[in-house]
Amino acid sequence: MTTTTFVIVLLSILAGYISNAVQSGGFLGIATVPKAWLPYLTLLGTFLASFAQAASSSTPPDWKGAVLAGLLALGGTTVGITAHQHIVLGKKASAKPEAPEGTSADKKAA
Secondary structure, eight states, rough: HHHHHHHHHHHHHHHHHHHHHTTEEETTTTTTOOOOTTTHHHHHHHHHHHHHHHHHTTTSOHHHHHHHHHHHHHHHHHHHHHHHHHHHHHHHSSSOOOOOHHHHHHHOOO
């Protein structure tokens, strides 16, 4: 793996994290509106960036290596998405659950 491919994979991890944060309704505490096209743009952009870099780094172009580099970048996006989901689920699990209506907690309050 070249340094450029490594940087593209790291950027794809970051892009996956940010994309999933925006799609889930909040990024860095700021409420966001999910965009239907954002996940597709993230996946296509990371694949094409890595593919183009790998294809242009050799003469003649190594198409098999370029496709593998693109798939590696998609793996980076998946890691970013998974990391964000684990962080969000961890926050939700640590929050105190509210008692549903009609339970003994409501009867004690009355």
